[in-house]
Amino acid sequence: MSNEPDWQQLLKWDQPVTVAQPQDTEPAQPDEEPTTEGADLVFPAAVLVVGACGGAGSTTTALGIANASAIAGDRAVAIDATVGGGDLVDRGAAGAPSEHAVEELLASADARGALNDEAFAACSSATSVGATILHQAGDREPDCDLRPLDPYLRYRKFSAIYDAGRLWRPAHVRPLCWLPPSTPIVLTVPSRPDCFNRMRYSLDCLADFGGVDRLRSTVVVITSQRPGIRHEDIDVLRQHLTGRVVDVVSIPYDAELAFGGVVDHSRLRPETVVAYDQICAALAEAAA
Numbered sequence: 001m002s003n004e005p006d007w008q009q010l011l012k013w014d015q016p017v018t019v020a021q022p023q024d025t026e027p028a029q030p031d032e033e034p035t036t037e038g039a040d041l042v043f044p045a046a047v048l049v050v051g052a053c054g055g056a057g058s059t060t061t062a063l064g065i066a067n068a069s070a071i072a073g074d075r076a077v078a079i080d081a082t083v084g085g086g087d088l089v090d091r092g093a094a095g096a097p098s099e100h101a102v103e104e105l106l107a108s109a110d111a112r113g114a115l116n117d118e119a120f121a122a123c124s125s126a127t128s129v130g131a132t133i134l135h136q137a138g139d140r141e142p143d144c145d146l147r148p149l150d151p152y153l154r155y156r157k158f159s160a161i162y163d164a165g166r167l168w169r170p171a172h173v174r175p176l177c178w179l180p181p182s183t184p185i186v187l188t189v190p191s192r193p194d195c196f197n198r199m200r201y202s203l204d205c206l207a208d209f210g211g212v213d214r215l216r217s218t219v220v221v222i223t224s225q226r227p228g229i230r231h232e233d234i235d236v237l238r239q240h241l242t243g244r245v246v247d248v249v250s251i252p253y254d255a256e257l258a259f260g261g262v263v264d265h266s267r268l269r270p271e272t273v274v275a276y277d278q279i280c281a282a283l284a285e286a287a288a
Contacts, residue, residue, distance in 0.1 A: 043074050043280060044184050044287035046150065046160045048081075048175050050167040052189040052199040057223035060257050061188050062163035063092045063127060064276040065283070067265040070131035072280065074159045077124075077132035081146055081175055082165035085138030091263055092133050093125040101137035106148055115152045128264045132158075147178050167202045176209055184246070184286040185218040186279065190225055191250070193233050217286045218245045219279055224253040247282035251275045 047065065051058035062078050069076040080088040080102065089097045100123040108119040125133040136144055146162070153160045164173045167187070175183075185206065189199045199220075206214045220241055222234055238248040254272045256263060265273075 041281070041284035041288050043069050043072070043159050043284050045154050045158075046162065046175075046179055046183050047186060047283055048162050048164055048173070048179060048183055049186040049188065050164045050173055050202070052167060052187055052202040053195055054166050055225065056166065056188040056190055056195070057221075057225070057251070057257070058165055058186075058188045059086060059088050059091055059163050060263060061186060061221055061223065061251070061279075062088065062161050063131075063263055064251070064265075064268075064272070065186065065279055066092075066131040066133075066159075066161045067127055067129045068273070068276040068280045069159050069161070070127070070129050071265075075132075075157055076159045076161065077134060077153065078127070078161045078163060079134045079146065079149065080136045081144075081162040081173075082136070083172055083174075085136030085144075086163065086165055088163050089125050089133050089135035091261075092127045092131075093262065094128040094264070095126065097125040097133070097135065098123055102134040102146070102149075103137050103144060105134065106145070109148055113148055115148060117156075120152070128262075128266060146175065150179065167205060169205055181213065182217060182287070184283045185214065186221055186283070187218055188221045188223055191222045191230070191234065193230070196233060196237055215245055219282045219286065220245050220248045221279060222248065222250040224251060225258065227253045246286045247278070249275055249278050249282065 049058050049062040049065070066076040066078040078088060078092060080086050082088075102123060105115060105119050105123040109115050123134060125135065127133060134149075150160070162175045162179075164175060167173055187199070187202060187206070189195050189202075203215065206218065220237075222237070234248075234250055241248050251257075252269065252271045252275065254269050256267045256269075257272070
């Protein structure tokens with residue numbers, strides 16, 4: 001990436017956004033330009049976390065967002081929305097995970113398709129700060145239809161963070177098909193130039209699926225899998241995407257995340273905690 005800083009040649013949705021931006025951002029009355037400063041921003045009812053490539057840190061990012069949201073007082077629940085099931089509960093459950101998976105919760109629906117609180121509690125695990133985790137069993141059909149969860153969680157004022165794993169193409173990210181178009185998206189990408197370049201495919205997928213509005217409600221999160229990053233590459237990426245996405249947030253290398261075990265929020269570096277809080281603030285801004 002250092003040898004090719006001109007990202008405008010890489011992303012096919014650049015030109016429409018560039019043309020539309022001056023009209024979208026020009027205030028009707030200069031003296032009354034809208035601002036979110038000082039406004040009470042509310043964390044969205046649902047968030048979709050996807051990786052631009054394999055090993056992009058979507059699971060740890062989903063857990064970090066859920067934990068930060070729970071600490072802020074929200075009823076946060078992280079949900080394994082990967083194809084075939086992932087390791088969300090393995091990385092997040094502070095104690096013994098529930099023996100019951102989200103498939104059993106969905107199967108407990110009554111004749112009207114409604115879920116009940118007792119089944120939800122029985123299938124729930126918890127993180128170190130009390131955020132809820134719903135995991136997949138992974139031993140059934142890979143097509144786990146999570147649609148009945150959405151109305152249940154919204155009615156009970158939960159903030160749902162769906163970990164969809166790697167974004168192969170929109171068809172593999174099933175929540176894109178039924179979550180409202182305004183649902184904020186977190187796109188994670190490792191802090192490597194080759195991954196930055198491959199990220200254009202993921203951005204194009206999101207634009208093709210939901211138009212540039214999907215991108216305008218997307219937060220790009222750069223994850224560091226090892227110590228040492230090229231700040232100049234991140235600066236170029238941030239400069240290019242500013243105004244096209246909600247925010248670009250960099251999560252520093254953290255041994256607690258890199259270890260591969262259960263993530264204890266209290267053992268994260270202060271810089272990592274600040275980054276997760278910044279992501280939550282950006283998501284609240286996107287929802288507003």
